[in-house]
Amino acid sequence: MKRRIWSCKARFCYAQNSAIQKPTLSAPFTSTAATASLTKSDGWDSTWLDASCILQDKDLLKKGGPDSKTGIYVLDLIESCALEPDRALFTNLIKKCTNLKRLKEGRLVHAHLMSCFREDLVMNNNILNMYAKCGSMEEAQKVFEEMPVTDTVSWTALITGYTQSGLLEDAVVLFPEMLRADVKPNEFTLSSLLKASGTRHNNGFGRQLHGYCLKHGYILNVYVGSALVDMYARWENIKDAESIFNGLVSKNEVSWNALIAGHAxxxxxxxxxxxxxxxxRKDFKPTPFTYSSIFGSLSSTGFLEQGKWVHAHMIKSGSQLVGFVGNTLLDMYAxxxxxxxxxKVFxxxxxxxxxxxxxxxxxxxQHGRGSDTLExxxxxxxxxxxxxxxxFLAILTACSHVGCVQEGEYYFQLMxxxxxEPQVSHYVTMVDLFGRAGLLDQxxxxxxxMPIEPNMAVWGALLGACRMHKNxxxxAYAAQRIFELDSNDSGPHMLLSNIYASAGRWDDVANVRSMMRVNQVKKEPAISWVEIKNCVHSFVANDDIHPQREEIQKMWEKVSTKIKEVGYVPDSSQVLFYSNQQEKEExxxxxxxxxxxxxxxLNTPPGSTIRIKKNIRICPDCHSAFKxxxxxxxxxxxxxxxxRFHHFQDGSCSCGDYW
DNA sequence: TTTGGTAGTT
Known part of the structure; x- marks a missing residue:
């Protein structure tokens, strides 16, 4: 054993001072099944592990540091262990393979050394956990079935493996089986099962688990408590999530994050x-998960100022821009x-x-910056x-917005x-690309x-293009296809009605309107949001209770008078607020x-940028008026x-003159 | 002497 370890050290030093070289197979392994997997072309490289990770020897760790170039061959260690089975070293090897998610090396260790520890429950649990963590549930299940004795840890490792692999049904069926086998679940088992229940559609099992936790006092455990909050939050049952959260005896950052993520x-x-x-205020320190949820939640309705405030808070608190936080922050700004x-974030x-x-x-x-996208x-x-x-969806969208039909076709082929594989969304964008450019026949x-069945979005893109080019x-044909798929969507009805209106065909407008009444199509109310001084204000067209109603009306009259002075005649009413029900319907x-x-x-200083968000498409009249x-x-x-984004600046719009 | 809960671009 001593000699072997020395040889490991010798090789380690060698590896540290020169380029890593492929070792030749050592004799004891040539006859094993594991060797076969090693002889595959990619087998060698992946069997190198960082010396700093695989060895517990502190001196070696200091010498090597966490440098991936400093390699040591795992087989040497197995070899040394196999000659004189060392429980501690074996445990270490398996744990390292588990943490590094190195399935191949894990299999090697298992194949060579397990025979010495076949009856060892803890060692079996380690092996089972290694396979589960590496995502190989078949092998984990096999180990579990072959174990002479199992305990709570074995069952939990298996359940957690299935949960983390997304095999939720396999995870939840183990709970009743476990009880039948007279093995008691613990707080580890329950938090894993609750996690699995949160992503299932069937709430019954999760509620049963909740009951079990209450009955056996597991609700006091912070892991179980957080998992419960998360489960209800994922079911969009924020009310129950909140009441469980408020009742938790011990809370930590994860409990807060689970609830925040629910709202997000x-x-x-x-x-x-x-x-x-x-x-x-309660002195909990936000984590990358907190920031990620917050940025995600602030990106959808344009809370830019609040988002910047949280971003500043993150910088001040010294939190690193971890990968996924950077991505949500980038997305929020975009x-x-x-x-x-x-x-800047990018x-x-x-x-x-x-x-x-x-x-x-x-x-x-989305901002209409075509050349930036392509670059x-x-x-x-x-x-x-x-x-x-x-x-590719982004690339095609860019081409569509800038009107580059040929480039769009090129990138579609480049896929x-x-x-x-092009998804239906790519086809929608291509129809948009042709339609926007006026190539309606194409x-x-x-x-x-199309090799796949066109859906409502595809026909909707064509209908939108027909609205634009007054075809x-x-x-009418595109609208008909849409009505066949779903006659209750107000969007296409309104588009068709607008097409007829712009051509002055009022009888057809009336027909569409009556069709909407017959089909009981309800028009989604148009809402616009604007952010002023850290506060988001929302408006609907018949917003007749707004305190600043008269001032707003006067301001718009001032703007529209000026617009008329430069020669623009809008094709719809300038009235912002309806005075009665009849007017609203007409x-x-x-x-x-x-x-x-x-x-x-009225509420911002001159020169500042006004940011508005609308829940439906902007109408052609407003588009022109804003320009x-x-x-x-x-x-x-x-x-x-x-x-998309419409950036109106000095009389033009970033999305092009498409109306 | 091994097992657990939080984020997710279209």
Missing amino acids: RKGEGELALSLFSRML KSGSIEDAE SRMLKLDLVSWNSLLKGYA LFKRMLSIGVNPSDVT KTYAV AERFIQN LELG RLQVHSEKIAFAFAL FASKIMGRDIILRDTN
């Missing part, structure tokens, strides 16, 4: 933020219309992954990052080169040649974004609707 997933930015403040801040991130590249690409594309894409390819379906042909016949278009804009003009307003009032207006 529901898009409740303000509630997530108020919990964040409460967390700080979605809030502040692409410059998104660029350039300062320590490690960029595919998501980082995709997020900035999507941000550029970034080329940079991404040049450093060897493999594009995904999301990447094959990278073995990326768009229709493209739909007919009544094709528009109007075709609502202008909540105009109210938001007028309100922002003029940006010039006349000397304001930048960034409006985000369901489709």
